[in-house]
Amino acid sequence: MTNQPKQQWGSRLGVILAVSGSAVGLGNFLRFPGNAAENGGGAFMIPYFLALLLLGIPIGWAEWTMGRYGGRKGFHSAPAILGIFAKGAIGRYLGVFGVLIPLGVYFYYVLIETWCLYFVLQYFSPALGIGIDATAPIEDQVKVTGDFFTQMTGAAENGVLFGQPNGGGVHSIVWTFLVVAAINIFFVFRGLSKGIEAVCKAAMPIMAILGIIILIRVLTLGTPDPAKPDQSVIDGLGYLWNPQLDKLTDFKTWLAASGQIFFSLSVGFGVIINYASYMKKKDDVVLSGLTASATNEFFEVALGGLITVTASIVFVGVAVTQAGQGGTMSLGFKTLPMVFAQMPGGWIFGGSFFLILFLAAITSSLSMLQPTKAFVEESLGVDRTRSTAIVLGWGLIGNFFVMWFSKDLVALDTIDFWVGTFFILVVAGVQIVAFGWVFGIDKGLAEAHEGSNMRIPAVFGFIMKYVSPTFLLIVVIGFCINNAPSYVENLFADSEAAADARKTWVLLLATIAALATLVAVGAKRWRAQGLDLDGERGIEEGN
Amino acid sequence: MLCDTDLTAVGWVFMLGSIGAVGTLVFYCYKRILTHPENDEPDLPGGLGP
Numbered sequence: 001m002t003n004q005p006k007q008q009w010g011s012r013l014g015v016i017l018a019v020s021g022s023a024v025g026l027g028n029f030l031r032f033p034g035n036a037a038e039n040g041g042g043a044f045m046i047p048y049f050l051a052l053l054l055l056g057i058p059i060g061w062a063e064w065t066m067g068r069y070g071g072r073k074g075f076h077s078a079p080a081i082l083g084i085f086a087k088g089a090i091g092r093y094l095g096v097f098g099v100l101i102p103l104g105v106y107f108y109y110v111l112i113e114t115w116c117l118y119f120v121l122q123y124f125s126p127a128l129g130i131g132i133d134a135t136a137p138i139e140d141q142v143k144v145t146g147d148f149f150t151q152m153t154g155a156a157e158n159g160v161l162f163g164q165p166n167g168g169g170v171h172s173i174v175w176t177f178l179v180v181a182a183i184n185i186f187f188v189f190r191g192l193s194k195g196i197e198a199v200c201k202a203a204m205p206i207m208a209i210l211g212i213i214i215l216i217r218v219l220t221l222g223t224p225d226p227a228k229p230d231q232s233v234i235d236g237l238g239y240l241w242n243p244q245l246d247k248l249t250d251f252k253t254w255l256a257a258s259g260q261i262f263f264s265l266s267v268g269f270g271v272i273i274n275y276a277s278y279m280k281k282k283d284d285v286v287l288s289g290l291t292a293s294a295t296n297e298f299f300e301v302a303l304g305g306l307i308t309v310t311a312s313i314v315f316v317g318v319a320v321t322q323a324g325q326g327g328t329m330s331l332g333f334k335t336l337p338m339v340f341a342q343m344p345g346g347w348i349f350g351g352s353f354f355l356i357l358f359l360a361a362i363t364s365s366l367s368m369l370q371p372t373k374a375f376v377e378e379s380l381g382v383d384r385t386r387s388t389a390i391v392l393g394w395g396l397i398g399n400f401f402v403m404w405f406s407k408d409l410v411a412l413d414t415i416d417f418w419v420g421t422f423f424i425l426v427v428a429g430v431q432i433v434a435f436g437w438v439f440g441i442d443k444g445l446a447e448a449h450e451g452s453n454m455r456i457p458a459v460f461g462f463i464m465k466y467v468s469p470t471f472l473l474i475v476v477i478g479f480c481i482n483n484a485p486s487y488v489e490n491l492f493a494d495s496e497a498a499a500d501a502r503k504t505w506v507l508l509l510a511t512i513a514a515l516a517t518l519v520a521v522g523a524k525r526w527r528a529q530g531l532d533l534d535g536e537r538g539i540e541e542g543n
Numbered sequence: 544m545l546c547d548t549d550l551t552a553v554g555w556v557f558m559l560g561s562i563g564a565v566g567t568l569v570f571y572c573y574k575r576i577l578t579h580p581e582n583d584e585p586d587l588p589g590g591l592g593p
Contacts, residue, residue, distance in 0.1 A: 235548040298568075
């Protein structure tokens with residue numbers, strides 16, 4: 001470790017809001033409603049809540065507990081803490097994925113965050129604008145938003161953002177990105193309490209208030225066009241919430257619901273374990289973990305479940321909504337701009353909505369930098385300035401890579417699938433097995449109850465040891481069967497997209513190799529310092 | 544894809560039930576958080592810290 005003063009959260013509410021801020025992201029407002037509408041509507045909520053109870057909350061509790069325990073032994077990163085819980089080098093090296101995930105996702109997530117800010121600027125600046133003519137035929141509007149998205153993301157050609165056709169120079173999204181990256185690095189450098197905690201304490205209430213204002217606006221839209229009586233608020237709500245109970249017999253519905261819970265709560269992401277490591281020994285983790293999950297669910301179900309798809313049905317109808325709901329990007333950046341273009345006062349509500357998305361994104365992206373920064377500090381023994389500089393450089397390499405290989409968003413999609421989806425399942429699996437089986441479920445629950453304001457119900461001991469790992473295994477197998485073959489096949493195809501995907505893998509493998517090297521270097525240092533890096537001693541026996 | 548877009552009685556039940564469930568959970572959690580005094584003991588010697 002270094003000789004810096006030990007970092008801690010300023011308050012319990014601060015760490016809860018920081019974890020909630022990490023979890024609440026674009027998926028709550030865009031992915032959840034599309035996922036629910038496609039997979040049974042109201043019936044989707046049955047597997048969704050079951051997954052929350054059997055997967056999300058239990059693994060979250062394990063992660064909070066492991067983080068706080070690791071922090072007491074002087075560690076703050078997933079590799080070091082998993083080394084303690086899995087008792088050795090295997091856990092430590094598997095923990096590399098607990099740093100790769102936040103860092104790798106940051107490579108592209110900060111770009112999506114940039115798009116959100118870019119949209120805010122379009123709505124609030126009279127000189128800008130997306131250029132949608134609300135009176136034009138819907139097909140024309142679809143083309144305008146599609147073209148705007150393609151230009152903003154550089155999806156037409158690799159490198160186009162850095163050299164526009166006809167000598168247009170660098171696209172303004174690149175300058176917007178630099179501002180967003182600077183904001184991120186500034187707050188991460190300020191540290192936990194003055195940086196991340198301060199941002200989340202301000203951003204979360206703003207998001208909630210803006211979300212409720214937009215929700216009220218959407219729910220009071222009625223039937224704006226009497227000529228289209230099937231495009232009303234009640235129809236919008238019915239589209240999303242009417243249950244299709246026959247979908248419950250479809251395995252894909254269960255898989256989609258479990259995946260939604262899993263990825264939404266940020267469990268297995270490497271963030272909670274890092275954030276919890278800065279808690280004090282007697283700080284509560286049980287109620288805090290549950291509260292963070294509940295906050296995320298409120299944003300997802302009560303706001304995400306009522307705003308986006310409802311407004312979309314009201315203004316652009318079922319056909320366009322269905323076309324857009326398949327992907328987070330499509331619904332958010334193509335369909336919704338059309339919706340706001342037709343909504344009275346749409347520039348205010350559009351700007352506010354994308355401001356919510358931007359705040360949701362920045363509270364998440366800050367949480368992605370912190371685990372890497374902590375890992376660099378404790379593995380190399382460097383101070384905060386150096387670790388921030390290293391993380392800044394590492395992040396920029398990934399950001400510019402994704403921005404350059406922008407054609408059809410292949411690089412972004414490749415990292416999102418493997419790092420932002422598949423590896424999360426792996427890390428969560430390692431965590432729950434290490435907690436329930438290697439460390440021991442009884443010892444783990446006793447540790448969780450240290451200083452807790454509520455007890456974990458006894459049945460969760462059984463759930464965490466047997467049900468959650470089994471449930472997770474089924475999700476992994478189902479996920480691989482459904483998704484992995486096409487991604488693997490595409491990786492080895494003879495096409496430009498496949499070549500870009502392979503280059504992205506080179507970046508990922510280089511990142512993994514660098515992180516593994518840091519683990520080796522760190523382990524040597526920790527051993528020399530007499531730290532209990534293999535979890536051989538209890539807390540009471542010292543470090 | 545959905546058979547009916549007019550919100551049905553069962554749709555109302557699922558919608559209000561889901562929102563009620565998460566709303567109640569949030570209310571319960573924050574009520575407990577705000578009514579339980581925060582641990583303000585100085586941290587015990589344990590981790591070496593960064």
